[in-house]
Amino acid sequence: MTVAPDDAVLREVAPAVLGVLVRRGADFATAEDAVQEALIEAVVRWKSEPPTDAKAWLVTVAWRKFLDLTRSDVARRGREERLLAEPEAGPTESADDTLALYFLCAHPSLTHTSAVALTLRAVGGLTTRQIAAAYLVPESTMAQRISRAKRTVADVRLGQPGDLPTVLLTLYLVFNEGHSGDVDLAAEAIRLTRQLAAVTDDPEVGGLLALMLLHHARRDARIGADGRLVPLAKQDRTRWRTDLIAEGVDLLQAALIRDALGPYQAQAAIAALHADAHTVAETDWVQIVEWYDELLALTDSPVVRLNRAVAIGQADGPRAGLAALDDVENTVPRYAAAAAFLHEQDGDMATAATLYAEAAAAAQNLAERDHLTREAARLRQLPGSR
Missing domain, CATH: 1.10.150 (DNA polymerase; domain 1)
Known part of the structure; x- marks a missing residue:
């Protein structure tokens, strides 16, 4: 049972x-x-x-x-x-036993995968079967993973925890797993982050919760009636949850006023600007680029550099975006998809179609692969694209 x-x-x-x-x-x-x-x-x-x-x-x-x-x-x-x-x-x-457990489960000696699994089991209260189903692995595999994680932290006492950034990264990884099996990991991550926000006073916790809520607000619009992925630019914005957007913006403003900017606050600010636009044309891409500059200064992440190039393409034109993309290694995940989008915006449909096909081959999930394959097929049907 x-x-x-x-x-x-x-x-x-x-x-x-x-x-x-x-x-x-x-x-x-x-x-x-x-x-x-x-x-x-x-x-x-x-x-x-x-x-x-x-x-x-x-x-x-x-x-x-x-x-x-x-x-x-x-x-x-x-x-x-x-x-x-x-x-x-x-x-x-x-006492803050729940908070201490967050830190214990996100101990630096654990891999990110093990930390996520242990957090879901010990703090989230999920069964091994549920966690295995969410990660699409056999229950025996997940049981071994959790057992190894428990042995790793067996001698770690409360009061000897990992640091807060590790805890936040663990929750962020849980959120990004989305939904599979009978456990909604995105909703679970929000629930756990709410708990963490209630017992700790750090603006990055509020920033992470704001980021989750702002992304979660768009969830219903991400999948069409046919079950296919709908990109941000084509989403029906009337389906975005305004209650989650409002809560996310309030949390973000409360965090930013503390004047201790961190990566999650910067990401939440970008998400808030997308949420604030009633149409694609109203998106404040210039300000989004400015926030990507802040985020890049905080993280120096190649993924952030990639997303910044796409934002520059929207703010200053596709040629400027492609120039910014030159500073990104082509091995960065979703590089080909970003390049395809910018080349399409620049009118080079043949190159864009080829890059969309490359991106589809490298996609990590079926929905994304299907979307990119269809984008490549759409462009190949256009005159002069071959």
């Missing part, structure tokens, strides 16, 4: 419960197993006996489960005696 993915109470409370156990001295791996067993018991018992305090109930049951697991290991008997001396019920500590 697994915990239902839509059980909001369990999903919200589980990370705090795990944090309590770890703070009491439980090792991470065993504590996480104990919490999962407590969640399974909750699914069964709460139907007929709902508790008045969900967190207190889960802490009590999970602590007993942990002690049972500890007792079963003879090699840990000495440690068990020490743990048994601790208060079993006790207060359900309200």
Whole structure:
């Protein structure tokens, strides 16, 4: 039996419960197993006996489960005696246990892939099966990945975490996974980032949450009725969620006023300018280029340099965009697609068609590959494009 993915109470409370156990001295791996067993018991018992305090109930049951697991290991008997001396019920500590778990799961010793998986399991409350389905890998593969990650952080105590940028990158990677299987990872990342924003005071956290909301606001318009990808320029902007845009802009403004600009705030500012335009023609490309300049100064990222070239092509014309593209290595992901777009804008349909086909061959997902293939076919049908 697994915990239902839509059980909001369990999903919200589980990370705090795990944090309590770890703070009491439980090792991470065993504590996480104990919490999962407590969640399974909750699914069964709460139907007929709902508790008045969900967190207190889960802490009590999970602590007993942990002690049972500890007792079963003879090699840990000495440690068990020490743990048994601790208060079993006790207060359900309200320190920033969830925040500490974010940092623990995003420890620098973990790869990004492992950090994402462990965060989804320990903080997000997802099952191994759900995470495996979201990443389109066998459950056994994901189980091994999570087990290795838990062993890696087994001796890391709360208070010895990774840094905030690693946590934010982990959440950003979760968001970018989008949706597959029965778990909406984009929505899950927003939920987790909201939790993080509630317990930490850093403008980049607000910037990341704003960026997620502004991108998520366009989600319904990204796929057409035929199931095909719809690029930003052709999206039906009446389908953009104005509530998420408004919230994202408010969060961004609150972050920017702190005068501590970071990469997520700069990206959110770019997304906000797109969201502010009622039509493609109204987009303030000049200001977008200025924000890309800020972002490039912060990151010196080749991907940012690529996107900046496309923005320059919109602001100053395709020739200027192609000139800016000369500063980007052609091995950067989506280079061919950007070059194809700029050549099309410049009227060189034959070159654009060839580049769209190259981009399609290198695409990482079927929707993008289908879109780029159709773009190449569209241009090849035009007179003089061959």
